[in-house]
Amino acid sequence: MLNLLIITCVFLFSTFGFSSDLVCPDGAYKVSFNMEFEPKKHTFCQSKINGVTLKHGPYLKYNSDGSIAEKKYYNSGKETEARFTPQVSKSDIKLPNLGLLLRGLIPDFSSTQVTEFSTKECDVSILKWGMLFMMKKPFKQIYQFKKDCDIEGEIKIQLDKNFPVSLKLNDFKTYTSVSMTLNISVDKRKKLTVTATNGVLNGPRKIQFSGNYSGRVRISSSALEFINAGGYIDVSQIDGQKVNIRQKIIIQ
Numbered sequence: 001m002l003n004l005l006i007i008t009c010v011f012l013f014s015t016f017g018f019s020s021d022l023v024c025p026d027g028a029y030k031v032s033f034n035m036e037f038e039p040k041k042h043t044f045c046q047s048k049i050n051g052v053t054l055k056h057g058p059y060l061k062y063n064s065d066g067s068i069a070e071k072k073y074y075n076s077g078k079e080t081e082a083r084f085t086p087q088v089s090k091s092d093i094k095l096p097n098l099g100l101l102l103r104g105l106i107p108d109f110s111s112t113q114v115t116e117f118s119t120k121e122c123d124v125s126i127l128k129w130g131m132l133f134m135m136k137k138p139f140k141q142i143y144q145f146k147k148d149c150d151i152e153g154e155i156k157i158q159l160d161k162n163f164p165v166s167l168k169l170n171d172f173k174t175y176t177s178v179s180m181t182l183n184i185s186v187d188k189r190k191k192l193t194v195t196a197t198n199g200v201l202n203g204p205r206k207i208q209f210s211g212n213y214s215g216r217v218r219i220s221s222s223a224l225e226f227i228n229a230g231g232y233i234d235v236s237q238i239d240g241q242k243v244n245i246r247q248k249i250i251i252q
Contacts, residue, residue: 023057023058023242023243023244024045024047024056024057024058024244025045025047025056025057027047027056028045028046028047028056028057029045029046029047030043030044030045031043031044031045031046032044038063038064038069039061039062039063039069039070040062040063040064041061041062042059042060042061042062043059043060043062044057044058044059044060044072044074045057045058045059045074049076049077052077054074054076054077055074055077056074056075056076056077057073057074058071058072058073059071059072059073059074060072095207095235095245095247096117096172096173096175096201097117097247098199098201098207098209098211098233098235098247099211099213099231099232099233099247099248099249100117100172101172101178101180101196101199101201102194102196102211102213102231102233102249103213103228103249104117104118104119104150104151105119105151105155105165105182105194106184106192106194106215106226107119107122107124107126107129107224107226116171117150117169117170117171117172117173118148118149118150118171119143119148119149119150119151120148120149121146121147121148121149122143122144122148122149122151123142123143123144123149124141125139126224128141129157129224130219130224132157132158132159132184133159133186133190133192133217133219133224134219136158136159136160138156138157138158138159139156139157140154140155140156140157141154141155141156141157142154143155143167145168145170150169150170150171150172151167151168151169151170152167152168152170153165153166153167153168155167157184158184159184159185159186160183160184160185161183162181162182162183162197163181163182163183164179164180164181164182165178165179165180165181165182166178166179167179169203172203173203174203174204175201175202175203175204175207176202176203177201177202177203178199178200178201178202179198179199179200180196180197180198180199180200180209181196181197181198181199182194182195182196183195183197186217189216190216190217190218190219191214191215191216191229192214192215192216192217192226193212193213193214194212194213194214194231195211195212195213196209196210196211196212196213196233197210198210199211205238205239206237206238206239206240207235207237207238208235208236208237208238209233209234209235209236210233210234210236211231211232211233211234211249212231212232213230213231213249214229214230214231215227215228215229215230216229230248230249231248231249232246232247232248232249233246233247233249234246234247235247
C-alpha cells in the first residue's frame, strides 16, 4: 500500500510538472523532497557552513496543482527577508560565448586563429601594447569595423585601473553592443588578468554579466604573444530576471 502511495505521488508530481529551478547562492546546492500532504513538494538550497549543513537560499513549497504555496529565504540557517528569484530555464537560453568579448580586447599578434566573431585584424599597435605591459603607459585604442574586426568604438586602455568600455558589435550572434568596466593587470611574472564588472550585452536579450580571464604575456621587440589560461563569465540577469549561470572561458 505504501509503495502504491509513493508511486502515485511521483506520478502526480510528474503530471503537474513541478518546477524546482532555483538559483542557489555560490557553494549551496538544491534539495527536493515530496510530502504525503499539502504542500506536496518542497525544494530548497542548503550549504555546509563551518562544518554544519544549513538551509542557505530560497525555499519553495508547491501544492499538488503545481502552484507555489509558500516562499522563504534562508541565510546560513536563519530565515531572512524573502529574496526568491526563479531561474530562467537554461534549456531556453542560448547564450553567446561572452568570453570572446574579453579575449578579443587583448591582441595576440602570434595567433592565426580567426573565428566567426574576430578581432584579429583590428588596427592595434604592438608598440603601444608593449609599453602598456612594460611601463604601464595608457593609450587610446580606436576600433573600426572591417573584415575580421568585429568591434567598433574608442577605449582608453590602462593598467591596474578601472576604465569604461563601450563598443558596437558585428557578427556576435545578433547582439549589437556591449558595455562594461574593465581592469587589466600584469604581475612580475607576466601573468595577465582581465576583470570585467558591470557588463551589459544588448541585442535579442539584455544580458548582465561579470567575468575574469587570465593568461601569460610574452613580449619582445617584434612580437607580443598571449598564452591562454582560461577564466569564467558569470551571467547575473537576463532581461531583468535574475539568473545564476557560469560560462567557462576556453579559447585556444
